[in-house]
Amino acid sequence: MKRILTAAFSAMLLLTGCGNPTEDSVMDLTALNKTMQYSQVNQMIYEPDSYIGQTVQICGEYYKGNHNAIIRVLDEQACCAAEISFFPADESAFEGIENFSEITVRGVFGTYQSYGVDFCCLNQTERINESKTEG
Amino acid sequence: MNELQTLVDYFVKYPFVRYAFAVGLLIALCSSLLGVTLVLKRFSFIGDGLSHVAFGAMAVATITGLTNKMVIILPVTLLSAILLLRTGQNTKIKGDAAIAMISVGALAIGYMLMNLFPSSANITGDVCSTLFGSTSILTLKKSDVTLCVIMAVIVIAVFLLFYNKIFAVTFDESFCKASGVNANAYNLIIAMITATIIVLAMNLVGSLLISALIIFPALSAMRVFRSFRGVILCSAVISVLCAAIGIMLSILFSTPVGSTIVTADIAVFLIFCGISAVMGGVHR
Numbered sequence: 001m002k003r004i005l006t007a008a009f010s011a012m013l014l015l016t017g018c019g020n021p022t023e024d025s026v027m028d029l030t031a032l033n034k035t036m037q038y039s040q041v042n043q044m045i046y047e048p049d050s051y052i053g054q055t056v057q058i059c060g061e062y063y064k065g066n067h068n069a070i071i072r073v074l075d076e077q078a079c080c081a082a083e084i085s086f087f088p089a090d091e092s093a094f095e096g097i098e099n100f101s102e103i104t105v106r107g108v109f110g111t112y113q114s115y116g117v118d119f120c121c122l123n124q125t126e127r128i129n130e131s132k133t134e135g
Numbered sequence: 136m137n138e139l140q141t142l143v144d145y146f147v148k149y150p151f152v153r154y155a156f157a158v159g160l161l162i163a164l165c166s167s168l169l170g171v172t173l174v175l176k177r178f179s180f181i182g183d184g185l186s187h188v189a190f191g192a193m194a195v196a197t198i199t200g201l202t203n204k205m206v207i208i209l210p211v212t213l214l215s216a217i218l219l220l221r222t223g224q225n226t227k228i229k230g231d232a233a234i235a236m237i238s239v240g241a242l243a244i245g246y247m248l249m250n251l252f253p254s255s256a257n258i259t260g261d262v263c264s265t266l267f268g269s270t271s272i273l274t275l276k277k278s279d280v281t282l283c284v285i286m287a288v289i290v291i292a293v294f295l296l297f298y299n300k301i302f303a304v305t306f307d308e309s310f311c312k313a314s315g316v317n318a319n320a321y322n323l324i325i326a327m328i329t330a331t332i333i334v335l336a337m338n339l340v341g342s343l344l345i346s347a348l349i350i351f352p353a354l355s356a357m358r359v360f361r362s363f364r365g366v367i368l369c370s371a372v373i374s375v376l377c378a379a380i381g382i383m384l385s386i387l388f389s390t391p392v393g394s395t396i397v398t399a400d401i402a403v404f405l406i407f408c409g410i411s412a413v414m415g416g417v418h419r
Binding site for chain 2: 039079
């Protein structure tokens with residue numbers, strides 16, 4: 001009994017083994033389903049050091065307030081959301097986009113400081129396409 | 136076959152998928168070990184009560200803005216478990232009434248606090264995430280995984296160390312007391328392990344579905360096996376298997392993790408009921 005439980009426990013510990021998040025040149029999150037995409041963006045926000053310099057392609061809701069433009073990624077149930085700011089390579093590419101429109105962007109993952117706090121962002125961001133969010 | 140390849144790719148590429156599997160399977164293993172004891176001792180609903188207490192504690196931790204919410208959640212849940220099991224017998228409000236009172240009270244206060252002092256603009260999302268798990272298991276940090284592994288080690292070690300005593304206390308508490316075993320102390324250990332598992336499992340299935348994780352594998356195993364050891368081993372296999380299937384399906388098809396795991400548990404329970412009926416017919 002004890003041996004079986006110890007073996008089962010050890011096998012599960014192996015699952016926590018670490019590896020590089022990705023070795024692809026572009027991490028295309030649009031290929032993932034919504035929950036996976038949301039989870040990966042969360043992971044990047046939690047552990048940004050592992051992803052700095054990585055080119056990332058994300059699909060989500062566009063929002064531009066008084067400050068930075070952000071892309072908001074929701075999970076499948078639209079229950080949870082992860083947001084990431086982006087700095088366009090060409091401002092004109094993002095002109096005229098309505099807030100809450102669904103867009104796809106590609107940028108280089110990095111961090112910036114605001115009020116002494118580090119935030120994650122996408123630099124040199126290009127717009128890939130735009131499609132209006134339903135509903 | 137394509138789905139399996141996709142899953143392997145996800146597992147290799149994305150750390151959070153590995154974290155989810157590691158934590159999910161560990162919690163499933165721990166909860167199944169204790170589930171048998173709790174079901175046999177007629178304590179199935181203590182899991183439900185304590186999970187609501189954990190929800191209330193999480194609401195307090197959220198509004199205080201603590202980075203590590205466990206600092207509040209774990210002690211409060213442990214204290215409630217001890218109060219329910221240790222003092223429940225000597226108070227005016229007894230047993231199930233005390234559990235029900237603490238359960239709904241903590242749930243109501245937790246929800247009220249989250250509304251009065253919202254920590255984010257999306258209160259519905261926060262509540263949904265805490266009550267039903269939502270995608271919590273897919274958004275774990277490395278520190279969460281480490282904490283879960285440490286807790287799981289402690290729970291499994293305590294269970295293995297006191298296996299014989301837990302067995303004795305589960306089946307005949309009066310006989311244990313008569314033979315000099317400190318049954319109250321072992322009940323306390325069971326309550327503390329239960330509280331720990333519930334706090335861990337909140338991330339996996341959410342606080343409303345935790346009871347399912349504790350009772351379904353045990354009940355399924357009891358349909359077919361008759362010995363304590365057989366039931367515990369079968370319950371552990373069922374629980375881990377259902378958690379793995381549930382996490383896999385929810386990753387592949389974007390379904391809510393907690394509900395998918397519990398649905399898998401229910402399906403296995405129905406299958407085992409069928410097996411039990413067939414075996415009963417054969418034996419007759």
